[in-house]
Amino acid sequence: MAQRVGIIGFGQTYHRSHRDDVNGVELINEAVRAALEDAGLTIDDIDAVVIGNMDHFEAVNYVDTWSVDGSGAWMKPLIKLTTGGTTGSTLGIAGYHHAASGLFDVVLVIGWEKNSESDTTGAIITCSDPIFDRFSFSGALPGLAVEASAYIKRYGIKEEDAARVAVRDRAHGANNPYAQLQTPVTIEEVMQSPMLSWPIKLLDICPRSDGAAAVIFAGERKARQLCSQPAWVHYTAVRHSHTYFGDVDYTRLHTLEAAVQELYHHMGIKEPLKELDVVELYQPYSFAGLKWIEAMGLCKPGESPRLIWDGVTDMGGELPFNPSGGVICTNCIGATGLLRIGEAALQVMDRAIGRQVPDVNLALATGFGGAYWSDLMLLGKKPW
Amino acid sequence: MEKVELIHLRQDVDLPYHWAAGRYGSMMLRALRDRKVILGNRCPQCNKVYVPPRVVCGPCFVQPSEVVELSPAGILAGYSVVNYPFIDPETGQKRPVPYTYAYIKLDGCDNYLSHLVDETDPSRLYPGVRVEAVFRPDGERVGRLQDILHFRVVD
């Protein structure tokens, strides 16, 4: 019964720090209508809907039912999924599974967030164990700061190296009309921005955004029938590890290492830097753009600054990262992982207007969240 | 485009919860409250000692059988001085900053305890520095992890 699956449509909202002009249902509807229009479908063509966000940001816990009018799931099979920061990548992988099972031919996947509606850090803290982790925890930043401080000490990484990653993504974001932050920044501006949680400064870290993304997955027969160039799903890998923050080894991102090794092995990828054509990395802060590309096996530990300064990951480089501007430019959390998948699909479909990498055959999208969890989806021009 | 008024509604939610600490959590919290002792437990398969003690070692999916009394001292494995303001969901108020969030590797334990260090000058903190638990005095410990007031650097 299992079938190959392709992405045949992608829609997203104009992401902003505050989308006061829409409520959550209206925001969702904006992305859904954009995806249907992109695929040339109507809601009647959709067989099932997968939706998700991190519901403590809006404190609406019936998102699946509450949003039915906007999502188009009225009288259709519908499921809500939420896995923290990885929500968007979980959604994409679940949409793939739905279509691949053969039980549903065309599956609409929606990720969204209105981060403006609550205190982002306060809401993130409620993801932690209430007895043992919550009183000391202060959201996403400190774990990342701990990771970054251990990494820079071990390899003699400079804060300027990370700033160069932020400069890259902000430059790329200027090409993306949907990005929240579309103004480039300089190394000096990053270095002089306020220190939030050493060594992470304001311009090293993602913003908080209001936005939604919708991706349409179809089984092979329907995908060929409905789309001249689908983005075919080649492989997915998932590694979710621990419950307590104190269980994580912050010196390495074991989940990403394990997930990419599984994916490379399965796909026969020996030299990812050469064989991949573009990466949409769920990179919530600049230092991850150094350490995590080492975890991806693009270079040896401690050697990533050379790749970054040489422009290897810039537009026009050997392996461009985040042509969309990535998470540093837009972070509507429940949509963020799905935006990586949607943007990677656009690259494969040759439809990333203003931010297209030439001749993309393979595009990798990642998700990150939870207690240092990693998800991957590899998309390709031809079915695998 | 015509400028129209957009309306927000603010609601402060006061929603009390009662979380069960469970068998192992209760055992640890009782030991903190009554004896100023930090408990962990050891997995019989991988031999790792965990804090807080728990019903299962995730990687082995085996029940840690042996309860271990851990040292109140250890090293600072990682830390971050938090400078930014945010609402603390435990109180509904802004949490006072700066404060130092820390991962403590207690002697004899294999994972970290997430807690606080009473030092907010990053130049006086480094991974590997020795720290020890400062307990709240008798009569002020109520059976929660905050019965450890914080960790302090020992020179």
Ligand SMILES: [Zn+2]
């Ligand atoms: Zn074990």
